[in-house]
Amino acid sequence: MLTWNALVHTLISSEDIQRRVREMALEIHRDHPDGVHLIAVLKGAFVFLSDLARVLPGPCSLDFMAVSSYANNTSSSGQVQLLKDLGTGIEGRDVVIVEDIVDTGLTLAYLQRILRARAPRNLRTACLLSKPSRRKVDVTVEYIGFEIEDKFVVGYGLDYAEQYRNLPYIAVVGD
Numbered sequence: 001m002l003t004w005n006a007l008v009h010t011l012i013s014s015e016d017i018q019r020r021v022r023e024m025a026l027e028i029h030r031d032h033p034d035g036v037h038l039i040a041v042l043k044g045a046f047v048f049l050s051d052l053a054r055v056l057p058g059p060c061s062l063d064f065m066a067v068s069s070y071a072n073n074t075s076s077s078g079q080v081q082l083l084k085d086l087g088t089g090i091e092g093r094d095v096v097i098v099e100d101i102v103d104t105g106l107t108l109a110y111l112q113r114i115l116r117a118r119a120p121r122n123l124r125t126a127c128l129l130s131k132p133s134r135r136k137v138d139v140t141v142e143y144i145g146f147e148i149e150d151k152f153v154v155g156y157g158l159d160y161a162e163q164y165r166n167l168p169y170i171a172v173v174g175d
C-alpha cells in the first residue's frame with residue numbers, strides 16, 4: 001500500500017527553505033529596521049509566515065487576508081475573489097505582503113492594487129516561490145525565496161486539493 005506522501009518528490013529540502021527564510025528575514029529587517037506589519041495570504045502562506053516571523057529580528061505585527069484564485073484544480077482561472085479582509089487599517093504603515101508563490105502574478109497584482117489604495121507608507125512583497133516563466137502580468141516582488149520551473153508544487157503550506165500543506169519541504173506531485 002502506498003503511504004500518503006509516496007507520490008511526491010522533494011524539490012526544495014526543509015533545510016534549504018529554513019536557510020533561505022532566515023536570509024529573507026534579514027533582508028526585510030534591513031529595509032524595515034523600526035518594524036513591519038506582515039500581511040499573510042491564507043491559506044498557503046501560513047507556514048512561511050510562521051517561520052519568517054520567528055526569525056525576523058525586529059518588531060512585527062501580523063494580519064491575514066484570504067483570496068481564492070484556484071478552484072481545487074492546478075490551473076489558474078485568472079479570477080481573484082477576496083474571501084477575508086484585514087482586521088485593521090494599514091494607512092501610514094510599513095507593510096510586507098507574505099505570499100506562498102507567484103505564478104501568473106494575477107493574485108498578487110490584485111492584492112497590491114487593493115492594499116496600495118489604503119495608503120500604507122511602504123508596500124513590499126515577500127514570496128517564498130516564483131515561477132517567472134508563467135507570468136502574465138508584471139508584478140514587483142522585493143523578496144523572492146526561490147525561482148522554480150513551471151511545475152505544480154505542494155508542501156510547506158501549499159496544497160493539492162487541500163492535501164500536503166503539512167509537508168515540511170516543497171515537492172512535486174507525481175513527477
Ligand code: 5GP
Pocket residue numbers: 044069070076099100101102103104105106107108151152153154158159160
Ligand atoms: P497567480 O495568481 O500568481 O497565478 O497564483 C497565485 C496562487 O496560485 C498562489 O497563491 C497559490 O495559491 C496558487 N498556485 C500557483 N502555483 C501553484 C503551485 O505550483 N502549487 C500550488 N499548490 N498552488 C499554486
